[in-house]
Amino acid sequence: MSIVISAKASIGLGALAGAGGGGGGGGGEVRERPYFDDVSPRNVTAVVGQSAVLRCRAKHIGNRTVSWMRKRDLHILTSHIFTYTGDARFSVLHPEPSDDWDLRVDYVQPRDAGVYECQINTEPKINMAVFLTVEGDSAAATIWGSQDVYVKKGSTISLTCSVNVHSSPPSSASVLWYHGSSVVDFDSPRGGISLETEKTEGGTTSKLLVTKAALTDSGNYTCVPNNAHPASVSVHVLNGEHPAAMQTSNRGVTSRLPPLSAALLTYLLSAFVCR
Known part of the structure; x- marks a missing residue:
């Protein structure tokens, strides 16, 4: 009787081994762990x-x-x-x-x-x-000039972003530009938008050009590198003639007025644009 029971147990074990996926006494079961x-x-x-x-x-x-x-x-x-x-x-x-x-x-x-x-x-x-x-947070993008850029309607918005991160190869660093929350679309129907990028082992320089600036081109522009902190500026497209001291290029805002007078003039210009 004991021999019969032992034979049945052997058959059961063999069936289990076969169900394990074949090969070497349940080796398939180990592979499934x-x-x-x-x-x-x-x-x-x-x-x-x-x-x-x-x-x-x-x-x-x-x-x-x-x-x-x-x-x-x-x-x-x-x-x-x-x-x-x-x-x-x-x-x-x-x-x-x-x-x-x-x-x-x-x-x-x-x-x-x-x-x-x-x-x-x-x-x-x-x-x-x-x-x-x-x-540390030393790796950061920098947009040349002031954090507020003023340009005349119809002129060119020129923004230059430098990312001083050493990388090898240089192509490992890339930069995206955002206008507000949207990526700048160089193929949009608006046209007149271009990007010049220079990459070296010492960093990346990205220059955004928006020609024939319209009032809708005003807003926040952000340079977003893939390997450093982003940087932002506010662009104000002004409609009409304004003092030369408020016109800027990629070198930023310059002003020959005393600080309080410059702040007051900025407020008045902003109010004018809002109309």
Whole structure:
């Protein structure tokens, strides 16, 4: 009798092994266990004010959950695609149906530096640590001249942005220009908009030219590099003749008037434009 039972047990074990995907006594089952596809950097460096992405690729998770935890305070930041922190700068990037569960940190601050763990809730739990280093905010764009630029209607708006970030190769740095919240469209029906960009190992210089300025070209212009803080200026397109002291080029506003008189004149000109 005991021999018969043993034979049945052997048959059952063989069936289980076959169901595991074949090959070597359940080797397929081992391959299906969750694991981290460790192909991404374990050390990530970000600049203050920029975004950082901490990569995590989890394979064969099945119905298990991937989470991100901040090591210094053991705070769970994300679980699955949901965020479990009041800090809206943190989010998870999981494009379906990929195995990527990346943690994104926007507007990085010095306090964000440290160890973060990507976890899978197996038993026992498995995790992968990523170290985030935050560099100072010295890398920043600069738009030449004053923060307020005044030009006559019909003239050319000329804005020059310098990004003094050493990079190799030089083409690794790119710059976008925004007018308000929209990217400047060089192919728009308006026409007359061009960009001149010079890239060297010492940095990038981007010059935006808007010809035949119209009143609708007024507003905030922002130079947004991919590897440094952005910079902004306010452009005021004036309709009519105004004192030469208020006209500016990319060198900025100049004024021969005393400070209080210049401020008063600026206020009056702004009121005139609002009409």
